[in-house]
Amino acid sequence: MNGESPKPxxxxxxxxxxxxxxxxxxxxxxxxxxxxxTNSAVNALAMGLATxxxxxxxxxxxxxxxxxxxxxxxxxxxxxxxxxxxxxVDYTIQAISLDLYNALGAFIQLIVVNCIxxxxxxxxxxxxxxxxxxxxxxxxxxxxxxxxxxLGGVRELLGAGSLFGVALFGDRFEPWVVMLLPxxxxxxxxxxxLLFAWLRRRRGQAVSVEGGTCHTIR
Amino acid sequence: MPHDxxxxxxxxxxxANNFVLALFLGLCPFxxxxxxLETALPMGLATxxxxxxxxxxxxxxxxxxxxxxxxxxxxxxxxxVIASAVQLVEMALKKFSPGLFRALGIYLPLITTNCAILxxxxxxxxxxxxxxxxxxxxxxxxxxxxxxxxxMAGLRxxxxxxxxxxxVQGAAISLIxxxxxxxxxxxxxxxxxxx
Numbered sequence: 077m078n079g080e081s082p083k084p085x086x087x088x089x090x091x092x093x094x095x096x097x098x099x100x101x102x103x104x105x106x107x108x109x110x111x112x113x114t115n116s117a118v119n120a121l122a123m124g125l126a127t128x129x130x131x132x133x134x135x136x137x138x139x140x141x142x143x144x145x146x147x148x149x150x151x152x153x154x155x156x157x158x159x160x161x162x163x164x165v166d167y168t169i170q171a172i173s174l175d176l177y178n179a180l181g182a183f184i185q186l187i188v189v190n191c192i193x194x195x196x197x198x199x200x201x202x203x204x205x206x207x208x209x210x211x212x213x214x215x216x217x218x219x220x221x222x223x224x225x226x227l228g229g230v231r232e233l234l235g236a237g238s239l240f241g242v243a244l245f246g247d248r249f250e251p252w253v254v255m256l257l258p259x260x261x262x263x264x265x266x267x268x269x270l271l272f273a274w275l276r277r278r279r280g281q282a283v284s285v286e287g288g289t290c291h292t293i294r
Numbered sequence: 295m296p297h298d299x300x301x302x303x304x305x306x307x308x309x310a311n312n313f314v315l316a317l318f319l320g321l322c323p324f325x326x327x328x329x330x331l332e333t334a335l336p337m338g339l340a341t342x343x344x345x346x347x348x349x350x351x352x353x354x355x356x357x358x359x360x361x362x363x364x365x366x367x368x369x370x371x372x373x374x375v376i377a378s379a380v381q382l383v384e385m386a387l388k389k390f391s392p393g394l395f396r397a398l399g400i401y402l403p404l405i406t407t408n409c410a411i412l413x414x415x416x417x418x419x420x421x422x423x424x425x426x427x428x429x430x431x432x433x434x435x436x437x438x439x440x441x442x443x444x445x446m447a448g449l450r451x452x453x454x455x456x457x458x459x460x461x462v463q464g465a466a467i468s469l470i471x472x473x474x475x476x477x478x479x480x481x482x483x484x485x486x487x488x489x
Contacts (some may be wrong), residue, residue, distance in 0.1 A: 259474070
């Protein structure tokens with residue numbers, strides 16, 4: 077698209093966040109919202125979309141301002157930019173659906189400290205032109221939403237016997253309530269990581285999943 | 295016990311609604327720094343300290359914001375205040391207590407991105423705690439965080455000696471361990487019930 081761009085926008089720019097660098101399953105970033113709001117598929121989807129919006133918008137702005145931001149105060153600047161967009165999302169969700177707003181609670185505002193967003197701003201958006209920055213942020217956001225849906229879907233299916241609020245198993249199903257409670261979040265995510273480790277082993281890849289933290293990106 | 299008494303707020307934050315195991319706040323250090331007991335304890339104490347300071351700051355800031363009716367700036371103000379509070383704590387410690395400063399080391403600046411701190415500030419605002427209640431709430435939340443990270447570190451030290459299948463090693467076993475810990479903490483829910 078941009079002939080003179082040093083890093084052309086390819087499918088790979090977008091797809092990195094989907095699987096190979098999936099923020100949740102591979103990089104283990106942004107764990108708090110991942111576990112806290114995924115007790116139903118609807119909540120998971122809403123949280124994923126909100127985070128994607130903040131990722132893309134802040135990625136664009138950071139990329140546009142990357143020449144104007146002094147190196148010394150860049151982290152503070154990024155946080156103020158991110159906090160602005162999170163405030164927008166917060167008030168928007170409150171206006172669209174109060175039920176959803178109450179279900180997500182403080183976790184909408186806690187998107188600010190989600191390390192994925194700050195990590196992308198620091199590691200990608202501040203070094204690239206606006207278009208690749210937006211495409212990459214979109215990929216990360218979709219990957220994050222996908223991971224949230226994986227967790228939210230399984231937890232709602234086991235814990236309430238439904239998916240997106242539609243009952244699937246009929247009246248005879250005894251809901252496994254613990255899956256909706258906090259321990260279920262830990263156990264289901266542990267299970268997914270186990271599944272991916274097994275898949276990776278089967279393909280013979282010697283990629284080890286580090287017990288990574290938010291801190292490694294700083 | 296009435297729901298706004300100081301002892302209830304404290305016990306609720308430490309056990310029944312533990313920040314890490316029931317509310318999923320501050321998971322990054324919980325999974326990242328819980329490898330050994332001697333790093334887990336300073337991390338817990340440093341976080342408690344920053345929680346106390348930023349809880350006081352957040353209470354003052356909120357009082358100012360409400361006076362001028364500019365609550366939509368709350369998030370930006372809190373984040374800025376927490377970042378500066380951490381910086382301030384760091385400088386003060388360096389000046390007055392170099393020993394403690396060295397013990398905490400790198401963990402101090404990293405606390406800024408710990409969502410438990412911002413979560414604490416937001417919760418105390420949503421629940422309309424007064425000054426004393428906020429103070430007790432922050433102590434309880436910090437104590438709960440320290441308790442959780444210490445338990446996890448103790449378990450993981452034991453785990454290092456156990457024979458774990460190689461496929462489960464790393465993040466998966468930590469999360470399953472966290473799930474079991476969280477399951478045991480659910481037993482405390484009878485103390486106060488869900489909020």
